[in-house]
Amino acid sequence: xxxVTQSQPEMSVxxxxxxxxxxxxxxxxxxxxxxxxxxxxxxQMILVIRQEAxxxxxxxxxxxxxxxxxxxxxxxxxxxxxxxxxxxxxFCAFTSYNNNDMRFGAGTRLTVKP
Amino acid sequence: GxxxxxxPSWVICKSGxxxxxxxxxxxxxxxxxxxxxxxxxxxxxxxxTSNEGSKATYEQGVEKDKFLINHASLTLSTLTVTSAHPExxxxxICSARPGQxxxxxxxxxxxxxxxxxxx
Numbered sequence: 001x002x003x004v005t006q007s008q009p010e011m012s013v014x015x016x017x018x019x020x021x022x023x024x025x026x027x028x029x030x031x032x033x034x035x036x037x038x039x040x041x042x043x044q045m046i047l048v049i050r051q052e053a054x055x056x057x058x059x060x061x062x063x064x065x066x067x068x069x070x071x072x073x074x075x076x077x078x079x080x081x082x083x084x085x086x087x088x089x090x091f092c093a094f095t096s097y098n099n100n101d102m103r104f105g106a107g108t109r110l111t112v113k114p
Numbered sequence: 115g116x117x118x119x120x121x122p123s124w125v126i127c128k129s130g131x132x133x134x135x136x137x138x139x140x141x142x143x144x145x146x147x148x149x150x151x152x153x154x155x156x157x158x159x160x161x162x163t164s165n166e167g168s169k170a171t172y173e174q175g176v177e178k179d180k181f182l183i184n185h186a187s188l189t190l191s192t193l194t195v196t197s198a199h200p201e202x203x204x205x206x207i208c209s210a211r212p213g214q215x216x217x218x219x220x221x222x223x224x225x226x227x228x229x230x231x232x233x
Binding site: 033035043047091101104106 | 156157159163205207221222223226227
């Protein structure tokens with residue numbers, strides 16, 4: 001079974017600074033996808049970034065980038081130039097190509113301070 | 115694009131009643147939809163995978179007779195909480211993956227969730 005671990009329940013960062021959220025996962029699959037979702041207080045799930053495991057290049061989306069280390073089964077999210085609107089719960093998620101459901105980590109509550 | 119509409123957003127009802135939650139993909143078709151449950155300050159827990167035209171696949175520990183899922187079309191899945199009790203109170207979220215390939219690499223798109231409160 002696949003598991004996703006987020007070891008940082010809460011983090012905070014000053015506005016305009018950079019923060020990195022950690023995620024590790026466990027799987028025996030070789031083909032899979034990894035995601036970071038953001039859940040603000042409205043509780044809407046918003047896709048931040050995704051990474052295909054077969055791609056060596058780290059995904060980037062504007063201020064968001066990942067550090068994907070397949071051998072270490074690590075998938076961290078870096079948020080640059082943090083903004084107040086980035087305050088939210090962030091969930092790391094895993095989907096195997098052979099099993100199409102999605103498994104989530106416990107989440108990291110990020111607070112951006114002015 | 116890729117909008118998922120979930121209705122109702124909030125429902126309060128008496129213990130013993132049944133509640134139906136709808137999940138619609140508005141601008142795409144989805145062979146597969148998913149239902150999650152989220153307790154306060156916790157993560158999303160997959161309850162079941164809803165497959166159009168076939169029976170849903172439930173996760174271990176989820177009562178099939180308590181949480182009825184119907185996926186009658188490529189744009190609609192419903193979750194019915196039968197004979198709801200206070201312990202069923204939670205936040206329920208659906209998601210849908212575009213395409214008719216159940217193993218599509220398209221990301222899931224989430225509805226806005228339903229807050230269910232059973233008195």
